[in-house]
Amino acid sequence: GAGVSQSPSNKVTEKGKDVELRCDPISGHTALYWYRQSLGQGLEFLIYFQGNSAPDKSGLPSDRFSAERTGGSVSTLTIQRTQQEDSAVYLCASSSIAGGGTDTQYFGPGTRLTVL
Amino acid sequence: GDSVTQMEGPVTLSEEACLTINCTYTATGYPSLFWYVQYPGEGLQLLLKATKADDKGSNKGFEATYRKETTSFHLEKGSVQVSDSAVYFCALSAQGSNYKLTFGKGTLLTVNP
Numbered sequence: 001g002a003g004v005s006q007s008p009s010n011k012v013t014e015k016g017k018d019v020e021l022r023c024d025p026i027s028g029h030t031a032l033y034w035y036r037q038s039l040g041q042g043l044e045f046l047i048y049f050q051g052n053s054a055p056d057k058s059g060l061p062s063d064r065f066s067a068e069r070t071g072g073s074v075s076t077l078t079i080q081r082t083q084q085e086d087s088a089v090y091l092c093a094s095s096s097i098a099g100g101g102t103d104t105q106y107f108g109p110g111t112r113l114t115v116l
Numbered sequence: 117g118d119s120v121t122q123m124e125g126p127v128t129l130s131e132e133a134c135l136t137i138n139c140t141y142t143a144t145g146y147p148s149l150f151w152y153v154q155y156p157g158e159g160l161q162l163l164l165k166a167t168k169a170d171d172k173g174s175n176k177g178f179e180a181t182y183r184k185e186t187t188s189f190h191l192e193k194g195s196v197q198v199s200d201s202a203v204y205f206c207a208l209s210a211q212g213s214n215y216k217l218t219f220g221k222g223t224l225l226t227v228n229p
């Protein structure tokens with residue numbers, strides 16, 4: 001079946017602009033995670049959605065970052081007033097049953113964001 | 117908080133050499149442990165996992181054993197191939213953290229023919 005998809009695959013933007021990154025999880029997966037991969041910080045958790053529960057936003061680095069998940073499926077990560085330090089690969093992952101520790105998180109190919 | 121420490125690379129080996137990549141963790145409770153692999157130009161893929169102490173995860177000739185007494189999950193392979201060249205990430209997830217993955221910094225492995 002189809003895996004996790006993300007769009008766009010690459011995004012180049014100017015400092016100060018807003019960007020939206022999209023994630024389509026595997027159908028039927030109730031848990032969805034956003035991570036960021038950068039040279040300096042490695043792989044970092046950003047935000048977690050599980051069903052209709054309030055999201056866990058504890059990893060968002062600033063209030064310029066926000067995310068939503070509509071209809072329990074597609075998720076959008078928005079970065080407002082982008083800064084050069086936001087340049088990174090943004091990864092989305094989904095898993096099946098309540099994000100349980102035994103459930104594999106399946107990753108999308110990522111969106112490479114470059115802020116000029 | 118939870119953390120993962122893995123040996124820094126890069127690691128360069130000849131084909132058929134033995135591989136060990138060390139990984140230790142700090143976590144409250146009983147986390148699940150994972151090794152993820154990122155091949156050049158590709159996304160993150162789960163390589164293997166273990167969910168409780170003394171469990172051994174294995175896949176593609178790689179193995180790792182969940183050692184609670186030493187809080188370790190070292191990745192091993194007896195004979196590496198050129199196609200194993202990739203970045204390897206050790207990770208943990210725990211119920212108290214909504215099962216988010218906490219990753220080590222990654223180890224770049226290059227296998228030469």
